[in-house]
Amino acid sequence: MKHLRILTYVAEVARHGAIRRAAERLNITPSALTRQIQDIEYELGTPIFERVAQGMRLNAAGELLVRHIRDQRADLERVRSQIADLSGVRRGHVALACSQAFVNHVVPDEVEAYRALFPQVTFTVQVRDHVQAVAALTQFEADLALVLQPPPSADMQVLFACRQTLCALMRAGHPLAAETGPVRLRDCLVHPMAVPDRSLAIRHHLDDALARRGTPLNAVIESSSLEFLRNLVLREDAVSLQVPSGIPDDPRLRFRPIDARDLPPMSLILAQLRGRTLPVATAKFADRFAGSLHQRYGAQGP
Amino acid sequence: MKHLRILTYVAEVARHGAIRRAAERLNITPSALTRQIQDIEYELGTPIFERVAQGMRLNAAGELLVRHIRDQRADLERVRSQIADLSGVRRGHVALACSQAFVNHVVPDEVEAYRALFPQVTFTVQVRDHVQAVAALTQFEADLALVLQPPPSADMQVLFACRQTLCALMRAGHPLAAETGPVRLRDCLVHPMAVPDRSLAIRHHLDDALARRGTPLNAVIESSSLEFLRNLVLREDAVSLQVPSGIPDDPRLRFRPIDARDLPPMSLILAQLRGRTLPVATAKFADRFAGSLHQRYGAQGP
DNA sequence: TGGGCCGTTGCGATTTCGGAAACAGGAGCC
DNA sequence: GGCTCCTGTTTCCGAAATCGCAACGGCCCA
Known part of the structure; x- marks a missing residue:
């Protein structure tokens, strides 16, 4: 020097x-x-x-x-x-903003797998709604965002995209759990509904679909916490609506996809800020993450 | 260089x-x-x-x-x-971050005494709240910090610590000034209060204590300037809350400690960044400062 | 779609740095 | 004392690094 x-x-x-x-x-x-x-x-x-x-x-x-x-x-x-x-992949920091639906196993699994390979890489995981996640990217508070149904934005560069079908979630023993396979939305709505509140993309998606049909929503419980809703569903015969990637592997829970005629699938997006060159470790993680999501959920052009 | x-x-x-x-x-x-x-x-x-x-x-x-x-x-x-x-002449620079309460006489007295011995030593004194003072240490913007009730931090190495009892401050002639010795907080609260705002540790301390008792605070005046509050107290029969080390020697002012049952004493801390070897001039000053504080306020294990 | 801010580049002027040789001083030796 | 050999230092000059100026291209925002 x-x-x-x-x-x-x-x-x-x-x-x-x-x-x-x-x-x-x-x-x-x-x-x-x-x-x-x-x-x-x-x-x-x-x-x-x-x-x-x-x-x-x-x-x-x-x-x-x-x-x-x-x-x-x-x-x-x-x-x-x-x-x-x-400048290798061994060290570095990854700041990820993600929707609540992914804190259950999608992100933890991926972070664990990556840290098993590169223990020197550290992570920050912020839970943000779909709007704030994009804001986190533009304000450099996050390098990557994994979100459901993000608002379209020119700032976002999509690294992976796929469809997630909303599922009715209930406890084992619930009448709807007697069958498997797709279920019609109207068959869900006759039960007490425990749905995400308007801070979550799932609710916006649901409200859009219901508004188009003029169907009223019988929301007995609404919450900003998917985990709370799951815990509630375990205690009474309510039905919740969640995406499969957010549902833990719990033998007491059952879920069936909502028929595509009733609710179009939601988009799951992994994105970075457009035009930004990510640090090597972060870029490498994003690559693996996209590959791993592809393996889990199949592709869908960005 | x-x-x-x-x-x-x-x-x-x-x-x-x-x-x-x-x-x-x-x-x-x-x-x-x-x-x-x-x-x-x-x-x-x-x-x-x-x-x-x-x-x-x-x-x-x-x-x-x-x-x-x-x-x-x-x-x-x-x-x-x-x-x-x-080479015999001690020169160097001391950067000190301190709470507002100490700009009145504690720090000026000490700086003056030290400069009388070593005129080649220069000083920077920044007034910071208790959170920012710690940040100044970690960012090398200050060598030493003298603060009230700093947030616990592993980065801080305590050089001196003692307790400061909050005092009710009023002008001579105020009803509360008729007696001396400890005063109950409730006897203060019946008067108009001129209290530090939430940028100061004193207010946080007060709020904590009041919240525990459910007592409401009747804050007629709040300010981020202790000096302003003192000047106000001189003009009307309001009561302020300050620590003794921040109260100037003014015959028009009286102060009485708040009873320990109502407000626990606050901690006064002199600290440096952990693990850092200070320049000679700074280290010597810190030594003398700690000794001087000990003499003024007595010890209290770090 | 301009205006303003950003970092960057080419070129000429300036400052800094390094090289060659001469200078000054001390130590050892005859 | 004088000579030699070593030391660091100074002077002058050329080379190189650095800087300032003006212009350029990109981006954002109104």
């Missing part, structure tokens, strides 16, 4: 105890060297070498300075090595 | 997030600056800034480098101070 040049001069003079020998080692002339030493001594306001007939001896101030130079060089080397690590 | 010039450039660009603003601060042109940055990035083999439309953002590598730069500068300052100490 260029800025250490002068300090290297000092160290070399100290090592050899003579300007001429140090100059030879450094491939410069003694004149250049003596001037640099004088400059430093002027800046420090005190000599750092004792001039003796045999050459230059460090004085006490010089000893302190040389130790500092050595420390400083070692620390810079450490930083360089850390930076070199960064 | 000359060799830090380029590193200073990096730090300044990082601080301002833009080359042009940084160039203005450094009194050079943007072109010179952009070239230096590019040189460093070439030397490191990787960009340290992410170019965005609004300017320059540090990337992970840049974060590492900037932290190194800060450390390096602090260490050089320490060495310079040690060297100066060798």
Whole structure:
């Protein structure tokens, strides 16, 4: 590093105890060297070498300075090595904003798998609704966003997209759980509904569909917490609406997809900020994540 | 020091997030600056800034480098101070962040006393709230922090700690000034209160205590300036709440401690950044300061 | 669709740095 | 004392790094 040049001069003079020998080692002339030493001594306001007939001896101030130079060089080397690590995939930080539906197993599974490979990579996972997630991208608060039904935005560059069919969720033993396969929405609506509130994309999607049909919604319980709704469904014969990727693997829970005639599938999007070059570790994670989502849910052109 | 010039450039660009603003601060042109940055990035083999439309953002590598730069500068300052100490004259600089309560006499007295001994030592005193003061330490904007009730932080190394009892402050002639000794909080609350606002630790402390009792606060005046509150108290029969160390020696003012049953005492902390070796001048000042505080307020294990 | 802000580039001027040689002083030796 | 050999230092000059100026292209926002 260029800025250490002068300090290297000092160290070399100290090592050899003579300007001429140090100059030879450094491939410069003694004149250049003596001037640099004088400059430093002027800046420090005190000599750092004792001039003796045999050459230059460090004085006490010089000893302190040389130790500092050595420390400083070692620390810079450490930083360089850390930076070199960064440009690989071994180190780095991934900031992910995701919808609540994915905190259950999609994101944890993926983070765990990636950290098993690269334990030096750290993560920040923020739960945001579909609007705020996009905002997090544009404000550099997140590198990646995994969201349901995000509002269309030119700032977003889609890395993976697929469809998620909304499912009716109930406990085992619920009348609707007697059968499997698609269920009609009207068959759900006769039961007490425990639905996400308007802070969640699922609810917007549902309201849109119902409004088109003029069907009223019989919402007994609404909540901003999908986890709360699931816990409620376990306690009474209510029906909730959730996406499969948000439903935990619990033997007490059953879910059946809503018939596509009643509710179009929602879009699941993994995106980054358009035009941004992500750090290597983050880009690599995004790649693997997209691949893994593809394997889980199949493709759908971005 | 000359060799830090380029590193200073990096730090300044990082601080301002833009080359042009940084160039203005450094009194050079943007072109010179952009070239230096590019040189460093070439030397490191990787960009340290992410170019965005609004300017320059540090990337992970840049974060590492900037932290190194800060450390390096602090260490050089320490060495310079040690060297100066060798030659007998102690010189150096002390950067102190303190709560507003101490600008009245605690800090000025101490600075004056120290400068009487070592006139070559210069001081920077920044007034920060208890949260920002800790941040100033971690960002190397301050060497020492003297604060009331700081949030617990692993980065802080406590050099001195004691308790400060909150006092009711009123003018001479106020009904409460008729007696001396502890006063109950409820006896204060019947008067118009002129209290610090929520930017000050005193108010947080007060709110906590009142919330626990469900007592409402009748805040006629609130201000972020303790000095303003004192001046107000001089003009009308209001009661303020301040710590003794912040109350000036003014014959027109009276203060009585709040009974410990109503308000627990607050903690007064002198701290530095953990693990940092302070320059000689700063360390000596910190020693003397801790001793002086001990003498004033008695000890209390850190 | 301009205006304003951003970083970047080419080029000429300036400052800094390094090289060659001469200078000054001390140590060892005859 | 004089000579030699070493040391660091100074002077002058050319080379190289650095900087300032003006212009360019991209982006955002009104």
